[in-house]
Amino acid sequence: MGSYAREDVLFLLKNLNGQVEEDGLEVREKAIQxxxxxxxxxxxxxxxxxxxxNLYEKALDYYKEKVAKAAGLVSEQILKRSGKQLVLVSLARAGTPIGILIKRYLKLAYGLDVPHYSVSIIRGRGIDENALHYIRRCHPDHLIQFIDGWTGKGAITKELQESCKHLNLEGLSLDPTLAVLADPGHCSALYGTREDFLIPNACLNSTVSGLVSRTVLNREYIGEDDFHGAKYYTHLADADRSNEYIDVITKELEKVMPCVKREAQSFKVLDEEPSWQGLQEVKNIQREQGIEQIHHIKPGVGETTRVLLRRVPWKVLVKDRNDPALSHIFQLARENDVPIEEYDGMSYACCGLIKKV
Structure with missing residues (x-):
């Protein structure tokens, strides 16, 4: 499953090619709502x-050093906290390229070749328990470190905590701490940065995620003993940038490594309790904007970009209308006739609001 090299990651997913049919944007949005x-x-x-x-290439060129530095810093934190007997478990699919970058940094900086898996976690339904049991059987004495790309409201962070609590009753000994590249939502103690910026792999779908679809948990296709499912979009191979993305950032990792190692000495987050500041800000937005479903609020540059590209947007809130780092947000909003409102009551640079349909 997937177009990444096996030594970079092993997806624990059931291949649903030929079984699940995709739905159009409007149909899917109405069904969800x-x-x-x-x-x-x-x-x-x-x-x-x-x-x-164009958006992806500009973001990659502009932010590649920042991504590499954040990946290096969170890698240093993971190593300091967990030691060398480690298994990386990224959350499919946005966490997968970040997990690969962490794996590569540990190999470059310390010669460590740690196992890396990618598993499904689904808001409201939890993590793939069969996948976690499989990993624990393969690595009974290793510490499992969960990895994702970034935080928004912290919904996946909370989902992971609940899943680990349940699995630990079954003896799996899981630490629910989620390591992320960027934590603008202030809901993780392991992060590379808390700056809200456009992580380039947020711009594309499967073509920067190993050609793997979003994960599926539908009992019509997934049995009790199966892993969660996904499709492998081999027909998009000509557009695949997954390995290119990893290789570009890996070159940057080599450049920033001395700087990262120096900064890591004073980068103290290990005992810091997350404040969940972002979630409180989202609740304020929900109340002030009269939004019924909190899931219709997508905070942060990456999530706002996804709303404009993949969902049915209602409006966009921005902290500063003159922020040059949001030029792509302004452009996409104009192209889709989505209104922009200035809203300075948030730590995020922007926030995308989904339209009720």
Missing amino acids: SGVHYSEMLPIEYSPTATYM
């Missing part, structure tokens, strides 16, 4: 348009 769980269906994924690719 009428009560169908988002994990029971898949959106249609097309070859990226010129707009997508």
Whole structure:
């Protein structure tokens, strides 16, 4: 499963090619808002348009050093906290490229070749328990470190905590601490940065995530003993940038490594309790904007970009209308006739609001 090299990651997912049909944006949005769980269906994924690719390439060129530095810093924190007997478990799919970068940093900086798996976690339904039991059987004495790309409201952080609590009753000895590249939501103690910026792999779908779809948990296709499912979009191979992305950032890792090692000495987050500041800000937005579902609020640059590219947007809130780092947000909003409102009551640079349909 997936277009990454096996030595970079092993996806623990059931291949659903030929079984699940994708739904269009409007159909899917209406189904979700009428009560169908988002994990029971898949959106249609097309070859990226010129707009997508232009945005991705600009973001990669502009932020590649920042991504590498954050990946290095969170890697140093993981090593300091957990030691060398370690298994990386990234959350499919946005966490997967970050997990690969952490694995590569540990190999470059310390010669460590740690196992890395990618598993499914689904909001409201938990992590793939069969996958975690499999990993624990393969690595009974290793510490499992969960990895994701970034935080928003912290919904996945809370989902992971609940899942680990349940699995620990079954003797799996899991630490629910989630390591992320960026933590603008202030809901993780292990992060590379808390700056809210556009992580380039937020711009594309499967074509920067190993050609793997969003994960599926639909009992029509997934049995009790199966891993959660996904599709492997081999028809998008010509547009695949997954390994290119990893290789570009890996070159940057080599450049920033001396700086990262120096900064890591004073980068103290290990005993810091997350404040969940972002979640409180989102609740304020929900109340002030009269939004029924908190899931219709997507905070942060990456999530706002995804709302404008993949969902049905209602409006965008920005902290500063003159922020040059949000030029792509302003452009996408103009192209889609989405209104922008200035809102300075948040630590995020921007926030995307999904339209009720």
